[in-house]
Amino acid sequence: MHISRSIEVLVGFFVAIGFVAMFFLSMEVSNLSNVGGEEGYDVKANFENIGSLKVRAPVSMAGVNIGRVKAIDFDPESFEAVVTMNIEAQYNQLPLDTNASILTAGLLGEQFIGLEPGGEEDVLVNGSEIELTQSALVLEQIIGQFLFNSASKE
């Protein structure tokens, strides 16, 4: 069967556009471009209460995303949540006494971990633990405390 050149060109064009669209969806629309492989190092932190923090939530320092939450476990001895964060390899100069707190993006936004640098010279490496942590603010508890305080004042 003879097929003309123009048909072959059109089919090639069609397939190429399909791949361009796939590239667009993976690089521009989804998060594939900022994943950058599974490299980096893991840091652990214990929190009294993580609120509604989820796996894959961002870890940021000074507002810049430098990693993601890799796993959330429960420690049955201390009754605390153990959060494992994966920090990108290029940010390997975080001081050992870095402070981790669970913050909320906006009033209704998702929760993320905010890191604040300390002053020590030693740096966090794979497997280190962040000692200074601050739990998530649970809105119900704050409202409860507020009501309790205002009632006891009267």
Add this chain to the structure above:
Amino acid sequence: MLSYLQRLGAVSISMFERLGRGSLFFVNIVFSVPSVIVRPRLLIAQMHSVGVLSFSLIVISGLFVGMVLALQGFYTLSDFGAEGMLGVMVSASLIRELGPVVTALLFAGRAGSALTAEIGLMKATEQISGMEMMAVDPVKRIMAPRFLAGLISMPLLATIFSAVGIVGGYFIGVGLLGIDEGGFWAQMQAKIDFSEDVMNGLIKSVVFGWVVTWIAIFEGYDAIPTSEGVGRATTRTVVHSAFAILLLDFILTALMFGDI
């Protein structure tokens, strides 16, 4: 009473018989696929009639679906002051659901019906039995290239649909409604996950491509070789494909996103 039961039985038996014939036919096609790889020219000709000719329909539909999604989504999101989430809404609904499903429905109407009519007419004009007389296997020569072309074209078309739709949503959201451009893309990138959303959408479109092309080719091959029979088979292709797409979409969505 007995005659009703008899009719019910006859309908069930013929339904299962058709399903069985369809499955055997599918197995036959799968075993004929290697012969298409040897002769890629057959595949290219079919990719043209199945994929390239559906291209303009898919691009225009995708553009308008994306634009309408942006307009309607803005209406709801602006009540919550969450206009920045418009990009997420448009892209998530396109990539996860509308891209594969709407493309498959359009594909069934545009390419599926054409496949059924073409093969049905070949059968009615005895071209298929003619091929068999010349010891050319019609499954290898006619069915398998068309099946493979549908299976390859459908995910490409669905991806193009989603991409064009997102661009359409961008035009409306950023151009017309004045949403911040950086927020539109950044929120999208933060929320859309490659393996969770893009890959699952792609898997959906492959499954839909498989089911639509299979139904279309089998209906054509199984059509009663008269003009009326071919017409009925073409209608059945579109109707059955639409049912199969929506049913499979529910099952796939429950499995992929439903935490079942």
